[in-house]
Amino acid sequence: xxxxxxxxxxxxxxxxxxxxxxxxxxxxxxxxxxxxxxxxxxxxxxxxxxxxxxxxxxxxxxxxxxxxxxxxxxxxxxxxxxxxxxxxxxxxxxxxxxxxxxxxxxxxxxxxxxxxxxxxxxxxxxxxxxxxxxxxxxxxxxxxxxxxxxxxxxxxxxxxxxxxxxxxxxxxxxxxxxxxxxxxxxxxxxxxxxxxxxxxxxxxxxxxxxxxxxxxxxxxxxxxxxxxxxxxxxxxxxxxxxxxxxxxxxxxxxxxxxxxxxxxxxxxxxxxxxxxxxxxx
Amino acid sequence: xxxxxxxxxxxxxxxxxxxxxxxxxxxxxxxxxxxxxxxxxxxxxxxxxxxxxxxxxxxxxxxxxxxxxxxxxxxxxxxxxxxxxxxxxxxxxxxxxxxxxxxxxxxxxxxxxxxxxxxxxxxxxxxxxxxxxxxxxxxxxxxxxxxxxxxxxxxxxxxxxxxxxxxxxxxxxxxxxxxxxxxxxxxxxxxxxxxxxxxxxxxxxxxxxxxxxxxxxxxxxxxxxxxxxxxxxxxxxxxxxxxxxxxxxxxxxxxxxxxxxxxxxxxxxxxxxxxxxxxxxxxxxxxxxxxxxxxxxxxxxxxxxxxxxxxxxxxxxxxxxxxxxxxxxxxxxxxxxxxxxxxxxxxxxxxxxxxxxxxxxxxxxxxxxxxxxxxxxxxxxxxx
Amino acid sequence: xxxxxxxxxxxxxxxxxxxxxxxxxxxxxxxxxxxxxxxxxxxxxxxxxxxxxxxxxxxxxxxxxxxxxxxxxxxxxxxxxxxxxxxxxxxxxxxxxxxxxxxxxxxxxxxxxxxxxxxxxxxxxxxxxxxxxxxxxxxxxxxxxxxxxxxxxxxxxxxxxxxxxxxxxxxxxxxxxxxxxxxxxxxxxxxxxxxxxxxxxxxxxxxxxxxxxxxxxxxxxxxxxxxxxxxxxxxxxxxxxxxxxxxxxxxxxxxxxxxxxxxxxxxxxxxxxxxxxxxxxxxxxxxxxxxxxxxxxxxxxxxxxxxxxxxxxxxxxxxxxxxxxxx
Numbered sequence: 008x009x010x011x012x013x014x015x016x017x018x019x020x021x022x023x024x025x026x027x028x029x030x031x032x033x034x035x036x037x038x039x040x041x042x043x044x045x046x047x048x049x050x051x052x053x054x055x056x057x058x059x060x061x062x063x064x065x066x067x068x069x070x071x072x073x074x075x076x077x078x079x080x081x082x083x084x085x086x087x088x089x090x091x092x093x094x095x096x097x098x099x100x101x102x103x104x105x106x107x108x109x110x111x112x113x114x115x116x117x118x119x120x121x122x123x124x125x126x127x128x129x130x131x132x133x134x135x136x137x138x139x140x141x142x143x144x145x146x147x148x149x150x151x152x153x154x155x156x157x158x159x160x161x162x163x164x165x166x167x168x169x170x171x172x173x174x175x176x177x178x179x180x181x182x183x184x185x186x187x188x189x190x191x192x193x194x195x196x197x198x199x200x201x202x203x204x205x206x207x208x209x210x211x212x213x214x215x216x217x218x219x220x221x222x223x224x225x226x227x228x229x230x231x232x233x234x235x236x237x238x239x240x241x242x243x244x245x246x247x248x249x250x251x252x253x254x255x256x257x258x259x260x261x262x263x264x265x266x267x268x269x270x271x272x273x274x275x276x277x278x279x280x281x282x283x284x285x286x287x288x
Numbered sequence: 289x290x291x292x293x294x295x296x297x298x299x300x301x302x303x304x305x306x307x308x309x310x311x312x313x314x315x316x317x318x319x320x321x322x323x324x325x326x327x328x329x330x331x332x333x334x335x336x337x338x339x340x341x342x343x344x345x346x347x348x349x350x351x352x353x354x355x356x357x358x359x360x361x362x363x364x365x366x367x368x369x370x371x372x373x374x375x376x377x378x379x380x381x382x383x384x385x386x387x388x389x390x391x392x393x394x395x396x397x398x399x400x401x402x403x404x405x406x407x408x409x410x411x412x413x414x415x416x417x418x419x420x421x422x423x424x425x426x427x428x429x430x431x432x433x434x435x436x437x438x439x440x441x442x443x444x445x446x447x448x449x450x451x452x453x454x455x456x457x458x459x460x461x462x463x464x465x466x467x468x469x470x471x472x473x474x475x476x477x478x479x480x481x482x483x484x485x486x487x488x489x490x491x492x493x494x495x496x497x498x499x500x501x502x503x504x505x506x507x508x509x510x511x512x513x514x515x516x517x518x519x520x521x522x523x524x525x526x527x528x529x530x531x532x533x534x535x536x537x538x539x540x541x542x543x544x545x546x547x548x549x550x551x552x553x554x555x556x557x558x559x560x561x562x563x564x565x566x567x568x569x570x571x572x573x574x575x576x577x578x579x580x581x582x583x584x585x586x587x588x589x590x591x592x593x594x595x596x597x598x599x600x601x602x603x604x605x606x607x608x609x610x611x612x613x614x615x616x617x618x619x620x621x622x623x624x625x626x627x628x629x630x631x632x633x634x635x636x637x638x639x640x641x642x643x644x645x646x647x648x649x650x651x652x653x654x655x656x657x658x659x660x661x662x663x664x665x666x667x668x669x670x671x672x
Numbered sequence: 673x674x675x676x677x678x679x680x681x682x683x684x685x686x687x688x689x690x691x692x693x694x695x696x697x698x699x700x701x702x703x704x705x706x707x708x709x710x711x712x713x714x715x716x717x718x719x720x721x722x723x724x725x726x727x728x729x730x731x732x733x734x735x736x737x738x739x740x741x742x743x744x745x746x747x748x749x750x751x752x753x754x755x756x757x758x759x760x761x762x763x764x765x766x767x768x769x770x771x772x773x774x775x776x777x778x779x780x781x782x783x784x785x786x787x788x789x790x791x792x793x794x795x796x797x798x799x800x801x802x803x804x805x806x807x808x809x810x811x812x813x814x815x816x817x818x819x820x821x822x823x824x825x826x827x828x829x830x831x832x833x834x835x836x837x838x839x840x841x842x843x844x845x846x847x848x849x850x851x852x853x854x855x856x857x858x859x860x861x862x863x864x865x866x867x868x869x870x871x872x873x874x875x876x877x878x879x880x881x882x883x884x885x886x887x888x889x890x891x892x893x894x895x896x897x898x899x900x901x902x903x904x905x906x907x908x909x910x911x912x913x914x915x916x917x918x919x920x921x922x923x924x925x926x927x928x929x930x931x932x933x934x935x936x937x938x939x940x941x942x943x944x945x946x947x948x949x950x951x952x953x954x955x956x957x958x959x960x961x962x963x964x965x966x967x968x969x970x971x972x973x974x975x976x977x978x979x980x981x982x983x984x985x986x987x988x989x990x991x992x993x994x995x996x997x998x999x
Contacts, residue, residue: 025813025952026974037816087300106792107784135811136933137792138771139780142748146784151749151865154777168868173684173773175879175928176872178746183864189777193927200304202338202351205297234789238806238819243795245959249982259983260993263944263965266981267909270942270963272885274909274998556972 008164010066010124012057014090015113015144016050018074018081022133030240037240046081049129051088051197053190056127056159058089058198063161067091069120073101073112079213086208087200093211094120098218103230106139111232113140114147115223116216125167126187130155141189151182154189292586294356301357305364308337317369320494321640326449327372327494331379331405339365340379341403344387348395349403354596355530359537359588366541367548370644371494373541374651377534378446378495382409384530385454385471389514389522394473398452410450411531412442412500413523422456422520423467427502429457435506436472441484442500446651448483449496451476454526456519457502469519473511480505491640491647492538528602529595531652532609536588539612539648542641543581546619549637550577550626557630564626573626577619584612603665610658616645673708674803676701677764677827679755680715680727680735683746683774684870687723689881690770690834695730697797697837698768704799712736714758714853716751718744721850728848729841736762738853742860745867746774748781750860756785758853759827766805767827770834779831789822790829793933795836795956805830814933814956835881835937836960873928880929883912886940888931888958891918892947892968892987899924901991902946908998914938916954931957946987950975 020028024042031038046054057068070085072078073096082093096116104112117123126148131138138154145152158170162181169180172191218228226232252262268274294302312330320327334340339361344350351357358380366373383402386394386409401407415425427440438457445453452475459470474481484499513522554565554574564570591604620641624631631638649655676698681688695711702709713732715723717739724735738754759767759782769779771793783790791807795817800806805828807820822828880886887906893899899919906913915925917932931938933953943961948954950966950973958964959978966979967987976982983990 020812022813022953025815028812028815030816037812039812083296084300084303087304105789106780107787107789110784131934133813135792136813137780137809138776139783139790139792142777142780143784146752146781151863152777152781153748153865155773171773172927173870174688176870178684178867179869179871181866181868186864199308199333199337200300201336202301202342202353202357203346204338205300205304206352209297234787234825235791235820235822238821240816240818242815243817243959245955245978247964247978247980249976249979252981252983253985256985256989256993257997259985259990260997263981263983263990263994264997266963266965267885267942267944272909272911272942558972 008064010060010064011122012060012066012068013117013120013123013126014050014053014057014068014070014085015126015128015140016053016070016072016081016085017047017129017132018044018072018078019047019132019134021045022048030242035240044077044081046084047129047132049131049190049192052192052194053127053129054085054088054090055195055197056188056190057125059195060125060159066124069094071096071113071116071120073097073104073109073116076215079215082213083208084200086211086213087204088198089204091211093213095213095215096221097215100218100225101229103233104228105233105235106137106143107234108227108229108232110140110143110147111227112221112223113144115221117148119216119221124184126150126185128187128189130189130191141187145187148187150185150187152187152189153180153182155191156188157191157193159188159194292589294360298357298360301353302360302364304337305339305361306367308333309364309368313365313372314368317371317494318634318637318640320369320371322634324489324493326375326496328408330372331408333405334376335403335405339376340405341383341399343380344383344399344403348387349400355533355592356589356596359533359540359592362534362537363541363544366538367544369494370492370538370542370648373538374446374492374534374648375495377531377538378411379409379450380534381526381531382411382447382450382452382454385411385513385522385526386473388525389471389518390473391510393510394513398473402452407451408447408449410445410447410453411526412445412448412453412455413527414442414444416441416443422469422523425456425458425467425469427455427457429459429470429472431509434509436509436511438472438474438502438505438507440502442502443484444487444497445500446495446497448486448498448500449476453500454513455500455502456523459516459519468517469523470516471513471519471522472507473513474502474505474507478505478507489647491643491645527652529605532605532658533588533592533595535648535652536584536591536605536608536612539616539645540581540584540588542616542645542648543577543584543612543619545637546616546623546641547577547581549641550574550623553627553630570626573622577622580615580619584608584615587611603662606658606661606665609652610655610662613645613648614655616648617642620645673710674702674705674766675762675764676709676711676766677759677768678711678713678732679767679769679775679778680713680723680732681770681772681775682715682717682720682723683751685717685719685744687726688770688772688834689839690772690775690832691727692730692839693834693837694768694770694832695727695732696840697832698766699731701766701797701799701805705803710734712764714755716743716754724848724850729845730839731842732848734849734851736851736853738855740855740860745870747863747865747867748777749863749865750858751778752781752785753858754853754855755782757857759786764827767829769829769831771831772834775831779829783829786827788825788827788829789820790831791820791822792831794830794832797830797832804828810933810956813951813953815952833937835939873926878910878912880912880914880931881936881938883940885909885911885942885944886914886938886958886961887911888914888916888943888945888948889919889925890916890945890948890954891922892949892970893919893924894947896924898988898991901995905991905995905998908995916948916951933957945975945979946991948975949973950978
């Protein structure tokens with residue numbers, strides 16, 4: 008069974024530099040100057056999952072993203088990892104989209120690609136981290152979808168057995184193709200891009216589709232198609248006045264216990280120890 | 289003159305190797321240095337990434353790129369571990385002897401596994417009597433009953449535990465009575481072929497360096513690389529270009545490490561209520577390190593791109609090697625100046641950078657040897 | 673009348689505490705409206721009647737109930753179809769979900785079906801002068817907080833992680849009004865997605881989001897041996913062990929113990945951190961703790977900026993001493 012696999016990726020500012028993100032005090036715009044744009048880390052798990060599925064059953068992998076034009080670079084990386092072709096949905100009309108408008112636009116791009124068996128999306132992006140696009144894309148395309156997937160096995164040619172993470176455990180599912188899976192970082196370890204992959208990527212097709220290329224409703228795109236609106240942005244003030252404790256370790260330990268007791272923490276064992284000491288005196 | 293710029297492919301390669309180095313090399317580099325253990329387990333991953341066979345044709349399992357790309361790989365890895373850098377660079381060195389001078393049969397037999405990183409390669413030239421005195425070698429090879437029989441001892445051999453070692457030996461004398469050398473491929477496990485003592489090195493730890501002992505080692509006649517008497521040419525070419533390029537790339541990596549660690553420290557370390565980066569004395573050190581890095585990098589990549597465009601580059605690699613190794617020593621000393629007491633604490637990498645830089649000087653010929661090569665080339669080519 | 677709904681997460685037969693936190697917050701939001709406002713819960717599952725009382729005790733005046741054996745295990749397709757149909761009929765103004773594994777999938781699914789907006793992982797919510805829900809949403813690992821409104825569509829939806837809001841019972845308890853959800857038109861059989869099993873891992877000690885005191889280890893903890901010491905210390909206190917992402921990556925701690933934007937949010941009485949560098953995404957998950965004590969050899973650690981007590985020492989010595997004193 009050859010599979011048509013689609014992987015949705017998102018270029019994000021590298022999370023290693025989020026300490027450097029700030030808000031311009033005058034313009035109130037979020038500045039992330041100098042922070043490199045990378046493929047959202049968990050989206051690499053999606054690409055890896057697609058590559059492994061393709062290795063087992065054959066087929067075709069298409070990566071797709073909705074992003075500004077310079078996302079071509081990130082798509083090239085996805086091709087170098089081993090995807091077969093790439094599509095960039097890029098147009099001013101797509102700008103300002105929330106998760107509903109983003110997932111709608113992606114669904115229109117995917118509809119244009121035609122038949123698919125499996126779609127992979129990262130469970131959440133590092134920057135916005137709404138974790139909403141995967142499920143909403145599944146709804147627009149009207150296919151079953153699962154979120155936070157950490158294990159995939161083949162059942163038969165029309166069914167996958169999938170495990171998802173839940174609090175303190177996991178659930179196991181049977182899902183019929185076509186379906187959409189929101190991948191977690193525990194699903195696999197993404198491969199590094201190889202030199203051979205870089206050379207091959209040069210000859211792989213990469214298309215850019217604009218507004219006019221999609222059969223979409225204007226009122227569902229971009230800012231206009233976004234029910235949520237962004238208001239003020241601010242950086243939370245969480246600084247506390249730090250008191251320094253120093254001295255020999257056993258004195259520090261005593262002081263810690265004292266502080267914890269003052270904070271209302273129950274310290275039964277120490278109380279007993281004191282009681283015993285008291286008796287022996 | 290064109291603007292000096294890496295191609296998009298080279299930038300992507302750098303990004304990928306950097307990601308690999310940050311994830312797989314950086315967290316363990318100090319431990320490899322401390323325990324002097326060789327991270328052989330990373331070679332298959334580097335194989336999948338095409339790093340091991342970066343300059344080898346796809347036909348033989350390589351990536352089909354060149355020496356600029358090789359320098360990028362070694363630089364990025366050596367940013368975090370010079371030890372792994374020299375292990376990789378030596379692996380390349382042995383492979384280049386087979387790739388550039390070996391028969392098609394030899395290439396098919398050895399290169400795919402070496403590219404994949406399931407086998408390790410080395411090059412053994414140096415003997416107890418010295419390394420740069422090529423023709424003074426004492427290891428011998430005699431053709432007896434259709435087999436080469438090798439006897440002798442090699443020392444200071446990095447990757448001396450390699451699966452396939454390229455070994456030079458004396459196979460006769462020329463008309464002026466000088467030794468004629470030949471190069472052979474000797475596989476690990478051949479009877480009489482063994483590793484001797486392992487050296488306890490100052491720097492570039494995490495790579496294995498030690499003796500190789502050849503005691504009546506019999507190998508097939510076909511294991512000679514090129515023809516009898518080609519040994520000098522092969523050894524010189526490999527060490528002169530691939531070897532020195534590698535050592536230079538290691539030091540450019542160390543220089544980047546110096547630069548990044550110095551900037552991080554200068555911005556974080558507070559003195560009199562502000563980061564020491566605000567102090568001019570610190571800025572002077574930073575400026576020095578930056579300049580050393582940029583100069584070494586330009587020399588290295590200039591020489592490597594010359595080699596990739598098939599121009600003679602031996603003197604250029606000598607210049608790059610001489611400059612970058614000495615620059616790395618100066619820069620790591622600068623980092624130590626800047627860090628004060630922290631510089632001597634092993635939890636900070638400054639001391640390791642200095643030791644690795646110092647240990648880079650002898651490999652591929654000391655600075656004095658490079659100066660002699662540079663001078664001889666200069667005296668013959670800069671006549672007014 | 674304004675209607676605030678809370679999805680009662682009882683999937684897989686345990687009521688998630690976030691439901692009670694959301695009901696408590698919903699009561700507070702309800703007070704901000706000028707007119708009458710009603711808080712309701714939406715409950716799906718099997719054997720759920722006994723849960724209704726609890727929901728009521730925390731503020732649900734009305735509980736919409738869909739009870740069936742086929743809803744005992746969570747199913748995104750069935751759950752979303754039932755909830756969407758109900759919401760289309762009853763038209764709530766605000767609809768809140770827990771940002772649990774299930775809520776993170778179900779909430780946006782329902783929002784897409786209702787073609788409305790949803791704010792994800794809110795750290796705070798309020799009602800503005802136009803009687804709109806304003807949700808504070810973190811981005812860039814918690815470094816930036818943005819306000820989100822959904823002015824033109826209803827319901828205004830939002831998800832909240834467990835541990836963000838306090839839970840508090842009503843002082844005056846009453847019996848809930850229970851309304852059965854009309855399940856006609858829902859096809860329970862031909863569903864392309866079926867849960868075939870559920871596995872729960874036994875928690876080794878107190879869960880991080882339920883403990884009064886949390887001992888948290890970062891990458892600086894160094895090795896498994898020290899991590900085990902931290903576990904021992906926590907068990908001596910009857911507290912929980914928590915960790916940062918690198919500790920999960922090293923395989924010392926579990927993902928359930930991870931604190932931060934991609935993990936749990938906690939607000940224990942006291943938090944003691946060992947070897948934590950203080951990346952924003954971690955701080956975002958623990959900044960609401962009562963007392964914050966940090967032990968780190970590196971005095972430049974940004975963690976100290978958000979701490980009440982700062983100890984620049986070898987964490988090993990402090991760990992050993994604390995264990996000695998308590999055993």
